[in-house]
Amino acid sequence: MSTKILKVHPDDNVIVALTALRAGETVQYQDNYYLLTADIPAKHKFYTTDMQTGDKVIMYGTLVGKIQFPVKAGWLMTTDNLKHAAAPYHFKPYHYQWQAPDISKFEGLTFNGYHRKDGNVGTANYWLFIPTVFCENRNLDVIKEALHNELGYAVTEKYKSYTHQLVEAYQNGADTATMAAIPIALEPEVLKTKRLFKNIDGIKFLNHQGGCGGIRQDAAILSKLLAAYADHPNVAGVTLLSLGCQNLQVQDFLDDLKERNPSFDKKLYIFEQQQSQSEAQLITTAIRQTFEGLIEANQIERQPAPLSKLCIGVKCGGSDGFSGISANPAVGYCADLLVALGAKVLLAEFPELCGAEQDIIDRTKDEAAARKFMKLMSAYSQAAEHAGSGFHMNPSPGNIKDGLITDAIKSNGAAKKGGTSPIEDVLDYTEPALKAGLNLVCTPGNDVEATTGKAASGATLILFTTGLGTPTGNPVCPVIKISTNNALTAKMNDIIDINAGSIIAGEKTIEQMGEDILNYCIRAASGEVTPKSVLLNQDDFIPWKRGISL
Numbered sequence: 001m002s003t004k005i006l007k008v009h010p011d012d013n014v015i016v017a018l019t020a021l022r023a024g025e026t027v028q029y030q031d032n033y034y035l036l037t038a039d040i041p042a043k044h045k046f047y048t049t050d051m052q053t054g055d056k057v058i059m060y061g062t063l064v065g066k067i068q069f070p071v072k073a074g075w076l077m078t079t080d081n082l083k084h085a086a087a088p089y090h091f092k093p094y095h096y097q098w099q100a101p102d103i104s105k106f107e108g109l110t111f112n113g114y115h116r117k118d119g120n121v122g123t124a125n126y127w128l129f130i131p132t133v134f135c136e137n138r139n140l141d142v143i144k145e146a147l148h149n150e151l152g153y154a155v156t157e158k159y160k161s162y163t164h165q166l167v168e169a170y171q172n173g174a175d176t177a178t179m180a181a182i183p184i185a186l187e188p189e190v191l192k193t194k195r196l197f198k199n200i201d202g203i204k205f206l207n208h209q210g211g212c213g214g215i216r217q218d219a220a221i222l223s224k225l226l227a228a229y230a231d232h233p234n235v236a237g238v239t240l241l242s243l244g245c246q247n248l249q250v251q252d253f254l255d256d257l258k259e260r261n262p263s264f265d266k267k268l269y270i271f272e273q274q275q276s277q278s279e280a281q282l283i284t285t286a287i288r289q290t291f292e293g294l295i296e297a298n299q300i301e302r303q304p305a306p307l308s309k310l311c312i313g314v315k316c317g318g319s320d321g322f323s324g325i326s327a328n329p330a331v332g333y334c335a336d337l338l339v340a341l342g343a344k345v346l347l348a349e350f351p352e353l354c355g356a357e358q359d360i361i362d363r364t365k366d367e368a369a370a371r372k373f374m375k376l377m378s379a380y381s382q383a384a385e386h387a388g389s390g391f392h393m394n395p396s397p398g399n400i401k402d403g404l405i406t407d408a409i410k411s412n413g414a415a416k417k418g419g420t421s422p423i424e425d426v427l428d429y430t431e432p433a434l435k436a437g438l439n440l441v442c443t444p445g446n447d448v449e450a451t452t453g454k455a456a457s458g459a460t461l462i463l464f465t466t467g468l469g470t471p472t473g474n475p476v477c478p479v480i481k482i483s484t485n486n487a488l489t490a491k492m493n494d495i496i497d498i499n500a501g502s503i504i505a506g507e508k509t510i511e512q513m514g515e516d517i518l519n520y521c522i523r524a525a526s527g528e529v530t531p532k533s534v535l536l537n538q539d540d541f542i543p544w545k546r547g548i549s550l
Contacts, residue, residue: 003506005029007048008325009061014045014077016325016403018504021046038076043321043403043467043485045077056085060324062355063087064408077405084392084406086355091370096363098422100340101333101511106518107341111525112302113309113460114236118263121309122233123460123525124201124534126476127294129239130226132253133211133246136273140205140241142283147203147290152195155537158184197298200236201527202534203290204475206541212246218545219247224430225543227256228456230268233311234476236297237267239290241282244274260432267293302527308342310525311433313459313477314417315349317447320467321403322484324413326510327465327500331482333514334463334521335419335438344433346454347418348441350380354391355408356415360440364423373426376442394445398468414445417465429544433458447472448540451479461521464533471495473538478524480531482517495532 005027006016015029021040026033032048040046045059055067057077065082075081114122129140148154165182206229210222226248230238242250250270257264269289276282314331316323335345353360357377364370384390394407404410424437430453433439443453447470451462455477462477464470467484469492483489486501498520502508508516523529 006325008059011061012059013048013051014057014059015048016045016321017042035074037072037074040076041403045321045403045405047071047073047075047077049073057082059409060412062359062408062412064355064412065406079400079405082405084408086391086408086411087358089357089361089374091367091374092362094362094365094367094370096365096422098363098420100421101336103337103340105515106307106337109522110304110306111310111522112527113305113525114233114300115303115305116233117265118261120233120458121305121460122235123310124234124476124478124527125199125236125297125300126201126234127203127237127239127290127297128229128232128235128476129203129205129241129290130230130253131207131211132223132226132240132242132248132250134207134209135212135243135246136241137207139273139279139283139286140207143287143290144203144205146287151197151200151203151294153202153537155535197294199298199301200294202537203294204539206475208541208543210543210545211248212243214247214545216247220252221430221546222543223248223252223256224260225452225456227253227260228430228432228458229476230257230266231261231264232455232476233458233460235266236300237269237290237293239269239286239293240271241286242270242272244272267296269293306342307338307522308436310338310521311344311346311458311460312338312521313346313348313441313451313454313457313462315447315450315454315462315479316352316414316417316465317450317472318466318468318470319399319402319404319410319414320484322501322504323404323465323467324409324416326503326513327467327482327484328413328416329510330500330503330513330517331417331463331465332419333511334517335417336421337514337518339419339421339437342436344436344458345418345421345438346427346433346441346457346459347415347438348443348450348454349414349445350377350442351384351391351394351407351445352411352414353377354381354394354411356412359415360423363421364426366425369423369426372428373440376426376428380442402467417463427457429453429546430456444544446542448542449544451477452541453544461525463517463521465500466496469495471533471536471538472540473533473536475539475541478531479533479538480517480520480524481533495536495538497531 017040051067057065066085424435426440443450462479465482473479482498483496489499
């Protein structure tokens with residue numbers, strides 16, 4: 001890879017700056033020379049030819065936008081001179097030929113996971129608290145504070161200690177300079193040693209704003225989502241709190257749970273506040289019975305499992321102009337390795353597949369699944385347009401500032417996370433992934449809504465690439481953060497697990513980085529390394545109401 005510029009696909013008429021380039025500079029790519037007419041920041045693109053109004057701009061080998069007024073070769077691509085455009089798509093019979101990667105380094109390897117009686121294997125062992133309605137959030141908060149502090153799961157301990165030192169310093173007359181020098185006492189890894197139950201990786205709480213009010217369909221889909229989390233392979237047992245009068249009745253949840261898994265046999269404690277004697281009685285009984293459940297769940301120990309038992313979600317957020325050429329393709333290669341090993345991979349974020357639809361359709365083995373994807377994409381797009389928006393409005397200001405000028409550019413780079421394998425199935429929101437191989441899951445592009453949906457479909461680890469940085473995590477599915485560039489890794493090392501910036505620097509190939517990512521997944525799935533989002537209790541959970549969320 002050139003240390004300065006990159007042409008992603010031979011058919012492209014734009015080139016990516018891998019480092020900042022100056023106006024007046026001449027750069028060479030293969031046998032071609034380009035005189036730059038403006039400064040080209042790293043991650044941004046310049047045009048390779050003169051173009052007229054309406055001309056098509058090609059990147060990743062496909063249409064990503066149309067020129068708004070005449071431009072010259074060497075001009076910087078901007079939101080003024082380029083607007084989103086995506087190629088149309090249609091169904092074509094499946095004729096895709098896939099060349100699987102070499103998996104000889106990974107054949108026969110295992111990870112140490114938590115085996116469930118239904119045959120699934122978890123990468124973690126969590127106890128889960130679920131409210132059927134937002135009215136119970138406060139009770140969950142009270143229980144969380146009690147259990148986290150006493151059982152050793154409260155990462156806030158270091159901040160409490162820090163605040164205590166500030167108070168003491170203030171009371172002793174310290175000035176602001178002295179207080180600024182006070183260090184953080186404990187790191188998350190140290191706090192792990194205080195846990196009472198060595199085989200319980202965490203106690204998680206699904207606070208949400210649903211369950212009543214709104215429309216009944218919102219409560220119905222929330223019920224399916226909560227049932228999916230209760231049934232998740234990383235969950236050992238569940239405590240459910242209900243008010244009693246809400247739209248989402250306990251029986252609705254139980255019906256959805258039975259439909260999802262007729263043989264569900266985990267510990268499930270249910271408490272309804274309107275049937276309790278008092279709030280104190282409700283909370284203390286819930287704590288006591290949960291404690292009894294934790295004692296039993298702590299008896300479960302990690303045991304070897306084949307890599308085919310992994311279910312990996314792939315996600316990007318806080319994306320930049322390097323996402324589609326470093327971290328995402330590397331995750332895509334890891335995804336191909338996993339598919340070749342018989343595992344499941346989940347690719348979601350439908351607004352960020354805009355412009356990549358034809359490639360996805362061509363790779364979908366089953367016609368019904370391909371047409372389901374087309375129907376979901378079309379309905380989603382039309383709903384966004386009906387609301388006065390559209391997929392073209394998906395890129396955030398941060399995305400645009402760092403080189404993702406149109407949604408089609410962002411989407412085609414985002415799709416690289418799914419690799420190149422055939423697509424086995426297409427799932428609507430909360431539907432479980434049942435087929436080995438690459439599965440599509442209908443979710444928004446929104447970071448937390450997407451990770452929430454991936455976990456609902458069964459992801460037991462999530463690979464999350466980022467170019468700008470994000471604290472997103474998930475309550476039951478460990479999220480592994482992969483940086484697209486060296487600068488982000490240096491700046492936000494406390495949240496980044498893997499640095500794919502070495503691809504941009506020319507130090508590693510996409511394939512080498514993909515293998516590194518899979519090796520990290522095996523270690524994380526075995527509990528040998530803990531992703532930083534888990535250490536920091538980044539437990540984000542936002543149900544999708546099926547409204548317009550990009």
